[in-house]
Amino acid sequence: xxxxxxxKVWLIGIVIAIGVLLSIPSLIAGTPxxxxxPKWLPQYRISLGLDLAxxxxxxxxxxxxxxxxxxxxxxxxxxxxxxxxxxxIDIGDISTQGGRLSFLVRDPTKIDAAVERxxxxxxxxxxxxxxxxxxxxxxxxxxxxxxxxxxxxxxxxDAMSVARDVVRRRIDPGGTKEITVxxxxxxxxxxxxxxxxxPDALKKLIGQTARLEFKLVDQSANPQDVQQGRAPAGSQVLxxxxxxxxxxxxxxxxxxxxxxxxxxQSFDQDGRPDIDITFNTAGARxxxxxxxxxxxxxxAIILDDKVLSAPNIxxxxxxxxxxxxxSFTVQSxxxxxxxxxxxxxxxxxxxxxxxxxxxxxGKDSIHKGVIASAVSxxxxxxxxxxxxxxxxxxxxxxxxxxxxxxxxxxAMFNAxxxxxxxxxFILTIGAAVDANVLINERIREEIRRGRRLLDAVETGYKxxxxxxxxxxxxxxxxxxxxxxxxxxxxxxxxxxxxxxxVTSVFTAVYFTRMLVALWIRRTRPRELHI
Amino acid sequence: xxxxxxxxxxxxxxxxxxxxVALVLSLIATVTSISYTVYRGLNLGVDFVGGxxxxxxxxxxxxxxxxxxxxxxxxxxEASITQFGGPKTFQxxxxxxxxxxxxxxSVATKVKQEVEKDYPGxxxxxxxxxxxxxxxxxxxxxxxxxxxxxxxIAIYIWxxxxxxxxxxxxxxxxxxxAMTLGFFAFxxxxxxxxxxxxxxxxxxxxxxxxVVIYDRIREDLRKYRKMAILPLINLSLNETLARTVVTSLxxxxxxxxxxxxxxxxxxGLAIAIFLGVLIGTYSSIYISAPVLVWxxxxxxxxxxxxEKDAAQxxxx
Numbered sequence: 001x002x003x004x005x006x007x008k009v010w011l012i013g014i015v016i017a018i019g020v021l022l023s024i025p026s027l028i029a030g031t032p033x034x035x036x037x038p039k040w041l042p043q044y045r046i047s048l049g050l051d052l053a054x055x056x057x058x059x060x061x062x063x064x065x066x067x068x069x070x071x072x073x074x075x076x077x078x079x080x081x082x083x084x085x086x087x088x089i090d091i092g093d094i095s096t097q098g099g100r101l102s103f104l105v106r107d108p109t110k111i112d113a114a115v116e117r118x119x120x121x122x123x124x125x126x127x128x129x130x131x132x133x134x135x136x137x138x139x140x141x142x143x144x145x146x147x148x149x150x151x152x153x154x155x156x157x158d159a160m161s162v163a164r165d166v167v168r169r170r171i172d173p174g175g176t177k178e179i180t181v182x183x184x185x186x187x188x189x190x191x192x193x194x195x196x197x198x199p200d201a202l203k204k205l206i207g208q209t210a211r212l213e214f215k216l217v218d219q220s221a222n223p224q225d226v227q228q229g230r231a232p233a234g235s236q237v238l239x240x241x242x243x244x245x246x247x248x249x250x251x252x253x254x255x256x257x258x259x260x261x262x263x264x265q266s267f268d269q270d271g272r273p274d275i276d277i278t279f280n281t282a283g284a285r286x287x288x289x290x291x292x293x294x295x296x297x298x299x300a301i302i303l304d305d306k307v308l309s310a311p312n313i314x315x316x317x318x319x320x321x322x323x324x325x326x327s328f329t330v331q332s333x334x335x336x337x338x339x340x341x342x343x344x345x346x347x348x349x350x351x352x353x354x355x356x357x358x359x360x361x362g363k364d365s366i367h368k369g370v371i372a373s374a375v376s377x378x379x380x381x382x383x384x385x386x387x388x389x390x391x392x393x394x395x396x397x398x399x400x401x402x403x404x405x406x407x408x409x410x411a412m413f414n415a416x417x418x419x420x421x422x423x424x425f426i427l428t429i430g431a432a433v434d435a436n437v438l439i440n441e442r443i444r445e446e447i448r449r450g451r452r453l454l455d456a457v458e459t460g461y462k463x464x465x466x467x468x469x470x471x472x473x474x475x476x477x478x479x480x481x482x483x484x485x486x487x488x489x490x491x492x493x494x495x496x497x498x499x500x501x502v503t504s505v506f507t508a509v510y511f512t513r514m515l516v517a518l519w520i521r522r523t524r525p526r527e528l529h530i
Numbered sequence: 531x532x533x534x535x536x537x538x539x540x541x542x543x544x545x546x547x548x549x550x551v552a553l554v555l556s557l558i559a560t561v562t563s564i565s566y567t568v569y570r571g572l573n574l575g576v577d578f579v580g581g582x583x584x585x586x587x588x589x590x591x592x593x594x595x596x597x598x599x600x601x602x603x604x605x606x607x608e609a610s611i612t613q614f615g616g617p618k619t620f621q622x623x624x625x626x627x628x629x630x631x632x633x634x635x636s637v638a639t640k641v642k643q644e645v646e647k648d649y650p651g652x653x654x655x656x657x658x659x660x661x662x663x664x665x666x667x668x669x670x671x672x673x674x675x676x677x678x679x680x681x682x683i684a685i686y687i688w689x690x691x692x693x694x695x696x697x698x699x700x701x702x703x704x705x706x707x708a709m710t711l712g713f714f715a716f717x718x719x720x721x722x723x724x725x726x727x728x729x730x731x732x733x734x735x736x737x738x739x740x741v742v743i744y745d746r747i748r749e750d751l752r753k754y755r756k757m758a759i760l761p762l763i764n765l766s767l768n769e770t771l772a773r774t775v776v777t778s779l780x781x782x783x784x785x786x787x788x789x790x791x792x793x794x795x796x797x798g799l800a801i802a803i804f805l806g807v808l809i810g811t812y813s814s815i816y817i818s819a820p821v822l823v824w825x826x827x828x829x830x831x832x833x834x835x836x837e838k839d840a841a842q843x844x845x846x
Contacts, residue, residue: 051795059664061663199657351659353659353660354657354659354660355656355658355659356656356657357655358653358654358655358656360653360655361585361655361656361795364793365793368791368792369793372787372788372791372792375787376783376784376785376787376788377784379783379784379787380780380783380784383779384780386533386534387533387534387535387536388533419724419793419795419796420724420727420796420799422796423724423727423728423731423788423796423800423803424727426784426785426788427803429784430777430780430781430784431738433777433780433781434738434777437773437776437780438777441770441773441776444772445769448539448540467741467742467746470686470687470690470741470745471737471738471741471742474683474686474734474737474738474741475734477679477682477683477686478679478682478683478730478731478734478737479734481678481679481682482679482727485671485672485674485675485678486671486672486675486723486726486727490675490723490724490726490727490730493727493731494727497734529533530533
């Protein structure tokens with residue numbers, strides 16, 4: 001028991017010093033002291049959960065049907081571009097019905113050449129040996145492309161990681177805010193933005209797919225057929241964004257939003273809000289050529305399958321800059337500009353969970369939480385003192401050290417403190433107290449049984465440790481399960497509990513044991529007051 | 531300084547004398563609790579059934595009936611309005627809108643606009659919108675978490691002690707959770723995600739108590755091999771009584787403070803744990819320990835087989 005080598009004392013001392021040092025930045029954050037914390041010392045900080053700091057939490061889920069639709073559309077564009085390189089292959093009747101892309105090759109002798117070109121468009125999916133699309137010939141005239149299951153999974157995964165980046169760029173174009181945007185599972189994105197009081201603005205930004213396309217208006221279409229949804233071959237009917245009816249456009253995408261480098265909200269000559277867009281070099285060249293070849297024809301500007309406007313091409317637009325007009329407000333033009341500049345979402349995202357907490361509620365909760373914690377710790381400290389005297393003092397020192405260590409470790413891992421986290425904190429303090437109660441009660445017992453002082457203390461620590469160990473393992477089991485299955489607040493609770501179990505065994509058992517050993521060695525007491 | 535001793539030294543209470551009475555009482559309480567919970571159901575929060583919860587704090591006193599008719603006039607389904615925390619703070623709870631997940635978003639916005647228009651100075655403190663899909667997942671995950679935690683702990687106890695102890699721990703837990711569920715069904719306190727954390731804490735705390743007592747029973751079984759099981763359990767319970775009382779009181783003290791002056795948002799959590807500690811303390815004495823008697827734990831349960839052989843008198 002007294003055999004407590006110097007190096008152990010130093011080791012325990014250093015661990016505690018580091019813990020305290022790590023916890024200080026979190027404790028003084030936001031006070032004048034926070035600014036004067038030296039730069040060369042550790043700067044780790046605990047971040048406050050949304051329930052404490054206020055902010056918005058959005059869980060978005062990919063719309064599977066839309067993902068499939070967008071993938072088919074993308075493939076259709078690639079197919080048309082690819083087959084245009086060989087003018088001998090004349091195709092028609094492109095369809096994306098039933099989740100498959102199929103088209104007719106008019107000259108049956110060219111079907112092999114078409115299939116060959118299709119095979120070049122498909123890609124192997126890493127490690128699976130499968131390709132992302134199946135290419136088949138039906139009735140020796142139709143080529144059918146079917147997405148393979150592995151290809152679909154891979155495409156969803158890729159889409160989600162692009163979606164995550166797009167969402168981040170839309171919410172935080174400057175890249176300066178402390179926001180969290182992470183993918184969860186196979187088809188979800190979690191967004192947490194501290195301090196935003198109006199989540200509606202957020203949702204508007206995220207809610208738009210922002211797929212921008214320029215297509216030629218099909219002027220040959222019969223207006224009556226168009227209003228009934230019928231379009232000539234090679235064309236499609238799209239609704240106007242302002243609800244004023246329908247319009248027929250050629251299926252072929254002349255220029256797409258993928259080729260934009262920038263988009264800004266601006267005003268047209270009449271002072272109406274519009275959007276200035278800038279193409280990249282390839283896009284500018286293409287846009288120039290298309291406008292040159294189609295002067296005096298209407299050009300449809302299509303956003304997410306709705307036609308914003310279909311202005312006439314008065315003259316070739318060669319500089320790679322253009323304006324999108326439509327019935328915008330300043331706000332909606334601005335939102336659309338941000339969305340266009342950040343790229344299109346590869347899949348539509350639906351909000352399936354939303355939580356927003358005003359900053360005042362959070363502040364009030366922190367305030368009350370801190371006061372309640374302080375009062376309950378004070379009560380426990382007094383209680384331990386009157387129950388165990390000197391040993392109570394040691395337990396109390398251990399308690400305070402424990403609190404610092406928990407905060408320090410949380411700061412080191414940049415863990416998030418939530419309200420249930422505060423409850424977990426108090427519970428941990430309770431567990432630490434229990435460890436000391438077990439030890440001290442056991443020492444009392446051993447003294448009653450007539451053991452000598454040193455022997456009693458030694459046995460007390462040894463016998464009590466078994467129960468402390470088993471009890472803490474059960475805590476670890478439930479905390480680990482909570483951390484794995486729990487969401488948000490529950491996880492915050494589990495994290496504090498897990499850290500607390502480790503620190504409280506360390507402080508309540510090893511640290512107090514050191515204090516007791518040092519005391520006995522120094523004063524050689526003859527009798528124990530416990 | 532005279533130190534406080536809440537429990538006198540060398541107590542010799544005959545806990546096990548009442549074990550059958552306690553069993554009957556516990557059984558009645560458990561069955562009542564479960565049937566009541568099944569009958570009335572829990573007041574599940576939006577986390578588990580989906581819907582929306584909007585917390586509003588007003589600048590002035592508000593007539594609840596007026597607010598209710600205001601919200602009802604928006605035809606958003608059956609709204610429930612309750613006071614929350616201070617006298618000027620209310621929660622408005624709305625069911626899932628029929629139009630699917632996307633529709634939920636516009637509803638919250640609508641309520642917000644209406645309330646802010648009619649009650650100047652009113653502030654929306656928080657909005658929770660949980661879709662049916664997410665709430666189902668949260669409910670499933672929570673149930674799985676509680677079940678897994680119970681199972682994991684019981685298996686651990688089985689490995690560390692004996693199978694009878696594992697069964698005892700499991701029965702104790704089942705009792706504690708049944709009682710806590712009954713409490714929530716009776717008080718109509720809202721069961722949200724925070725409360726799940728509380729459930730798991732109760733699981734942990736009750737086990738903590740049970741483990742301490744089991745540890746002492748194991749120790750005494752090894753020490754006093756000739757002693758009959760009932761007096762031995764009584765002895766172990768008395769030996770750990772001081773610890774049981776001191777620890778429970780400390781935790782209750784801390785939780786009591788949290789309940790009285792802590793933030794409203796965690797009241798449900800605090801009261802669940804507070805109650806769990808009371809129930810856990812009772813059950814660790816009157817369920818964990820007697821179960822060992824019924825399952826036939828004997829002084830030689832902890833002996834290795836060869837030691838058992840050595841303890842048997844030679845017959846041949």
